[in-house]
Amino acid sequence: MTSLRKYLTLNSGKRIPTVGLGTYMMKNDVLREALDYALYIGYRHIDTALSYGNEVEIGDVVESRIKHGTVKRKDLFITTKIPPVYLGYKDCLESAEKSLDNLKLNYVDMLLIHHPCGNPNRGDGNLKPLDKNGGRELASYDILRTWNAMEKLVGENRTVHIGLSNCQPTVINKIWKAAKIKPSNLQLECHAYLQQNELGKLCADKGIIMTSYGVLGAMARPDQSGNKPVLLDDPVIKEISSRMNRTPGEVLLNFVAQLNRGILPKSQTKVRLKQNIDVLGWSLSQEDVKLIKNLGRNVKYFDFPWAKNHPDYVPNEPF
Template sequence: MSVSVPSVTLNNGKKMPILGLGTWKSKPGEVTQAVKDAIACGYRHIDCALVYGNEPEVGAAIKAKIEDGTVKREDLFITSKLWNTFHSRHLVIPTLKQSLANLGLDYLDLYLIHWPMGYKEGGEMFPTDSSGKQLYSGVDYLDAWLGLEEALEQGLTQSIGISNFNKDQTEQILANGKVVPVTNQVECHPYLNQKKLIDWSRSKNIYITAYSPLGSPDRPWAKPEDAQLLDDPKIVAIADKYKKTPAQILIRYQVQRDVIVIPKSVTKERIESNIKVFDFELSPEDMKAIDSFDCNGRFLHLNWVKDHKYYPFNTEF
């Protein structure tokens, strides 16, 4: 049975489903089936990125589901992201076209600057020196933004936005660009609820999209002793109360805050379970309780590049 997912209206009038499927860390061999399963059970929003290395496999799934009549292209909302090694303005459109070719699409629904930090251009995705230290470029993210605006004008994408930007960096875009980003995609879950950034962004008509809403338990640098959001007894207790899974509680929490949410899974049962969050509502008391778990608990801190001049997490929000 297919679930119907509500949409939000972005600042440019376009509609974006409030729930989507994340594809970061989804292995090429698994992601085609995951995306097929997601589209079959009602997902219409798929979140991709060039650096994930799996766009061709995502594209194969989209093609299959269009060909078998499950969806039309215009039913889908497909996002991709500009990687850090392509921030020079002249590189933006060729890089976006590479994602389109990978995905087998004529246009994207949304294109984001993946991170504000630029890495050394013209080589590998993660350029390093002989000691393994990341190599940076001095290219300003505003250059990248102007490239995104050109892509929008050319119809290569229907909306543009940012990811992992703090308030000050977002203000730079607002001050220097012509287009207001439709969304800022950031890590967001009860341990890092982003309330200040959400409230500030809302005042600028920018939606927040929550990535790693389940705490990203499979992030590559996780340690056995790290806190596991899905196992948090307080979350488990709320899940038991509503007869839902902890993941469903964490996803519903974002939906009720009017935050777009993109849980990742490649397991059919979980993909199907994660979309079943529109048949119940968390009480105001439970929402408040979940808000209170905030401890600035960032899982995707990228500490190894915090000496970059555009590292985003040195400010309050």
Template sequence: MQLTSLLRRLVLNNGAKMPRIGVGTYLLLGDQCQEVIERAIAIGYRHIDTAWSYENEKAIGSTIHDIEHRGNIGRKQLYITSKLGRTFFHPRDVKYAVEESLDNLQTTYLDMYLIHSPWGMKNHGDGNRKPLKEDGTYDCEAYDLNATWRAMEEAVKDGHVKSIGLSNFTTKQIQMIVDNGKIVPQNVQFECHAYYQQNSLRKFCSDYNIVCTAYSPLGAPGIPDSHQAKSHNKDLQLLEDDIVITIATKYNRSPAQILLRFLLEKNLAVIPKTSSLQRLEENICVFDFELEKEDVTLLESLDRGLRFFMFEHYKDHPYFPNKNEFF
């Protein structure tokens, strides 16, 4: 891919444009979240990725409001993605969920709104983001996802949401939404990195002109233990892979920059998460070089089907994928 052809935005199937690189905010809370968002926007990030379940929409909204108030950046210059909480999958709850996120983020619309996963949870009416059963396991619920999607389409019709999509869905589940909905998903978000390249899923989305977003594009170095498989080797770190380090040395770049550039050249959007202001700036400096074909081939050879996010606390959900279809 020629350097000049890698534009900073991807065109969605509804004509809207999504910045190729965004700020992932999972696990960023309070003052730390505000500091990261403030710095990110100052150095050129325009895409902010959050979710109701992250519990940081208010911190992000407050920061963006302050930035707008100072006249530095206007709302139309930003691209905000949020996600439908798993307890709000019933169609009657989607409108409320959208309005709550809009209120938290202090905005009148979301650029992108995703169903966070196919694995819904019972709504106990108490605002609990992770309701539990008496035995301490998640209180899951199998909602009609086609009905949830129709309610998402209504949010677009009402003007509260510009584009809608899915997160952590299998190809079979995406196909179901495509076959039954009026709007083809504009975006599908999933774990994707050099160790887990998701070739089949990316090809499937490409066939429907669905833009893909890679979360954990650096291999999830800060992933909580609760999300990992018990058998996972914690010493296996993508950022420390010998091939990645060798290529980074060749280009005088960081391993993170090589891994991000690799996915960008695969036509994905990426949302790396970091609490380091130095790495935040480093991660966005990926548009002024390109990888040679031989290095792309080396990075492609790293694919080992390794997921870091196992979501084992949802494993008993009827919509949870088997090992052959994840995602």
């Protein structure tokens, strides 16, 4: 069986590991143990965000591994993100410094705008401020000024690359047109039910590497509702996995990797962590890839309902 590429080449010419460890909703000792084992078995891309509240744990493990000589900083690829409350120019700079302090690093490899639809910074550290009706309070920022701050961080060697997350074509094109340093990565939900073909073409045309989260259907997300199909239970996926003697999760991960996109599977169990990083050692047949491509049905598990009320949200554009 053909192996898939372990690295994808960014528009800087540098490489990003195809498989990264997603850490959303992972904290404390569970995260420390999972990350320590992940680094031991070969994971080199770690994905986090200031809003995940787990950068300190990641920093502790990474610092320990580097100190003991079991990994070198230059071999790691660490991604973090600027939350929607910190999209103001100065706030963006401060957010990055906060992340670097948490991670105990001089620089990160990728810094992303977590979501372009902003929330107000009240100065109290609340990353998800609510309005008087209990909904997410919204605020608009000049996203090009945010990008200027990101470019400044590159110039100061606080991050090697800068990119975007959960962004629609309109904002990607707006930033691309004005940017001195072009976005090199777009992170977004992508899986067999949401294949992101429009954004995939946009990224391919611009040389932006797409990194996918929720590849397994995001069953652990906090707002999981019963009215969306369970991706891991799809009959086509189960038939392929049975025939190939692979788990449904392995099939789903391999499929997205075959689209030349990065994947960020999340797990805290050793068996799954190993399966997930080994998923590049084999490949689905073109016939099976075609079967899975036919499953696309625009199911979005991370729906961001608050963002759809934002004045900067563009109706009917994918993200």
